[in-house]
Amino acid sequence: MSSAFASTRTNGSEVVKELAFFAVVALLMSVMILGVETVDRPTGLELAVRWDLVLIAIGSTVVGRFALIMRREGMSRIVQALLITVTAVAVFEMFVRFRDMDDRWASPVVLDMAFGSVLSTVVAIAFVAIVFAIAYFSMKEKGAVEVDESAKLSSKIQLVYRSNTKKIGLVGIIFFIIFPFLFGENRSAIDLATLVMIYIMLGWGLNIVVGLAGLLDLGYVAFYAVGAYSYALLSQNFDLSFWLCLPLAGIFAASFGIILGFPVLRLRGDYLAIVTLGFGEIIRVVLINWYDLTGGPDGISSIERPSFFGLADFSRRVPEGSVAFSDLFGMDYSSMHRLIFLYYLILALALVTNFVTMRLRKLPIGRAWEALREDEIACRSLGINPTNTKLSAFAIGAMFGGFAGAFFATRQGFISPESFTFLESAVILAIVVLGGMGSQIGVVLAAIVMIGFPEMFRELAEYRMLIFGAGIVAIMLWRPRGLLSFRDPTILLNMSQKEKVAGELK
Amino acid sequence: MSMLKIEGVHTFYGNIEALKGIDMEVNEGEIVTLIGANGAGKTTLLMTCCGSPQASKGRILFEGQDISRMPMHEICNLGIQQSPEGRRIFPRMSVYENLQMGAITQDPKHFDSDLEMVFDLFPRLKERISQRAGTMSGGEQQMLAIGRALMGRPRLLLLDEPSLGLAPLVVKQIFETVEKINRENKVTVFLVEQNAFHALKLAHRGYVMVNGNITLSGTGAELLANPEVRAAYLEGGH
Structure with missing residues (x-):
């Protein structure tokens, strides 16, 4: 050790001091949080002390800190990676123990796993190996030229993405189209894909408002709710079919967008965000309290399911006068038919949203949105009416929210104000921001990450939130402007047009 | 007939x-310059002509029509375009x-010929056609700001300190x-400048503004x- 430190700035006693300091901090932080728990005993609630957790917390802090010191001092990568692996295993141990409230003093979880069944041995070894590998390869030898490999990689990915946007989009669309054929019998896969697709559509809708027009809308869920309740109420009270209600829901949501937008769009930035947040809450509170119309917190149940374009019905027992879907196509009845149909329906709706957005971007109105996001005064001096331009973005975004809401209502068959809380707005906004403002493919990725992954890893329960938090931190560090955050510098979108212009001028 | 007439504007x-009560006029075909020190109110006057902020007293007539109560975007659609203070190009486009x-507010059928006209005036812009505007030099950005204003087919062009922060050449x-x-495209120009020497040499007529008068x-x-x-x-500074 002493020879290793000889060449560096820090000497041994300083290292010990530093480690002791961090041990004390870890002790202070963990003793109340981890060290004490209330246990329900027959005699009443009692305090139990869990020194094992405190010890592990201090131990992992000290080892982790030592790894950082090693890194600072430029020790070999293997030593650093070993220390980090030990830290990670200790943290893992701590969490497992924290969850299992038995007294496990003697046997560490990882060891239990390693000597349990063959499967758990493999899992334990894989866990340790992966942590070690990540630690080893993310380390840089001190003194090595500071080329940021990750930056290089990400710029490479960007380049590939940029030059192949269309192909990537096409592959994505084909994947989503054949998805039911791959997972046709897997009910939960189709359900999950449908859910992700709803959020992709909502993300694309909000992307018009936030990504293109640059209006921070924290109450987007209000339009989703308006769409859902429009369909539910129209279908229950006037017995209108889904296919008639779908455009109506969009129109209602768009009108609400205009009603909200008219007074508030003179506001900017934070102020607009707060007002839209308030609007979202107002809608929800009205839905809860207007009991006669909306059923209040009970919601609206047994909402009519969509028919096959009015031609056939998906139910097992077909009502008088209509045809069963399975009979229409001469297939056996399967409850999956409806689910797959719903999946294709939302896929189509989402693709329409995307297509309209892409078209609008190339039209003067879309260009005006983007310009407005960059500089409102310049826009006004070019003769653009900022109010109308913002209103149109708000209304069109709201309309797609309304479509998605109507779909949500018909898919669930039951809606209540519970489904339209602020958290939903936050999730949709997070999808847009995470994807990279204004990036259509980014929204898809972000929706999969935000909605798909948490559902897929449902067994991990609370750990999901831990991983989610770590993911957000990682995004902040490495891709602070979103996963796919770059606007193509020219919306000449197709190069031929540009060449044409340049050619004519030569 | 005067193209732009400012009467007692506060x-x-x-x-x-x-x-504090400005009277001035810009005649068709002229280059008129307004010079003055920092904070004299030059930019305010130019922006008042565009409707932001609006004049609280007095009238502004453009080709005989009172524009002093109109919103900015409507004024700009009448045929007044400006290269605003600080250029205000769209940097990420x-x-x-x-x-x-x-x-954007013009008939698309003029677009190609107007573009050619702008590229004739500023060949540099043609070289940079697909570059992000924010990555260009100050001079190129100023050219772009003027070019962008010209794309709106103005009869009156308002320029706010086009020389700001640029090299003498x-x-x-x-x-x-x-x-x-001004000469070839028959655009009337109202130029606000601190660079008095160049501006006065260029202008047919000029006004000097001190403290809002x-x-x-x-x-x-x-x-x-x-x-x-x-x-x-002029002296001391140049």
């Missing part, structure tokens, strides 16, 4: 009176897109182009020769 920012934005180029725009007016040559103007704006 403009306030809150309680502060920035313009390409040069081509910026020029498209300039023509670039300033000369820009002013030569402004003269060309017009204190002097005359032809460019007269003002250049005026001892007060020389003492305040």
Whole structure:
């Protein structure tokens, strides 16, 4: 050790001091949080002390800190990676123990796993190996030229993405189209894909408002709710079919967008965000309290399911006068038919949203949105009416929210104000921001990450939130402007047009 | 007939009176310059002509029509375009897109010929056609700001300090182009400048503004020769 430190700035006693300091901090932080728990005993609630957790917390802090010191001092990568692996295993141990409230003093979880069944041995070894590998390869030898490999990689990915946007989009669309054929019998896969697709559509809708027009809308869920309740109420009270209600829901949501937008769009930035947040809450509170119309917190149940374009019905027992879907196509009845149909329906709706957005971007109105996001005064001096331009973005975004809401209502068959809380707005906004403002493919990725992954890893329960938090931190560090955050510098979108212009001028 | 006529205009920012009764006019085909020190109210006057902020007293007539109560975007659609203070190009858009934005309220059938006209005036912009505007030099950005204004087919072009922060050689180029725009494209120009020497040399007529009032007016040559103007704006600085 002493020879290793000889060449560096820090000497041994300083290292010990530093480690002791961090041990004390870890002790202070963990003793109340981890060290004490209330246990329900027959005699009443009692305090139990869990020194094992405190010890592990201090131990992992000290080892982790030592790894950082090693890194600072430029020790070999293997030593650093070993220390980090030990830290990670200790943290893992701590969490497992924290969850299992038995007294496990003697046997560490990882060891239990390693000597349990063959499967758990493999899992334990894989866990340790992966942590070690990540630690080893993310380390840089001190003194090595500071080329940021990750930056290089990400710029490479960007380049590939940029030059192949269309192909990537096409592959994505084909994947989503054949998805039911791959997972046709897997009910939960189709359900999950449908859910992700709803959020992709909502993300694309909000992307018009936030990504293109640059209006921070924290109450987007209000339009989703308006769409859902429009369909539910129209279908229950006037017995209108889904296919008639779908455009109506969009129109209602768009009108609400205009009603909200008219007074508030003179506001900017934070102020607009707060007002839209308030609007979202107002809608929800009205839905809860207007009991006669909306059923209040009970919601609206047994909402009519969509028919096959009015031609056939998906139910097992077909009502008088209509045809069963399975009979229409001469297939056996399967409850999956409806689910797959719903999946294709939302896929189509989402693709329409995307297509309209892409078209609008190339039209003067879309260009005006983007310009407005960059500089409102310049826009006004070019003769653009900022109010109308913002209103149109708000209304069109709201309309797609309304479509998605109507779909949500018909898919669930039951809606209540519970489904339209602020958290939903936050999730949709997070999808847009995470994807990279204004990036259509980014929204898809972000929706999969935000909605798909948490559902897929449902067994991990609370750990999901831990991983989610770590993911957000990682995004902040490495891709602070979103996963796919770059606007193509020219919306000449197709190069031929540009060449044409340049050619004519030569 | 005067193209732009400003009659007794007062403009306030809150309680502060920035313009204290301005009378001036710009005739068709002229280059008129307004010079003055920092904070004299030059930009305020130019922006008041565009409707932001609006004049609280007085009238502004454009081709005989009172525009002093109209919103900015409507005024700009009448045929007044400006290259605003600080240029205000769209930095993340390409040069081509910026020029498209300039023509956004115009009939698309003029687009190609207008674009060619702008590229004739500023060949540099053509070289940079697909570059992000924010990555260009100050002079190129100024050219773009003027080019973008021209894409809106103005009859009156308002320029707010086009020389700000530019190298002398670039300033000369820009002013030569402004003269060309005036002479060949028949665009009336109202130029607000601190660079009094160049501006007065270029202008047919000029006004001098001090603390929200017009204190002097005359032809460019007269003002250049005026001892007060020389003492305040020309000597020492240049």
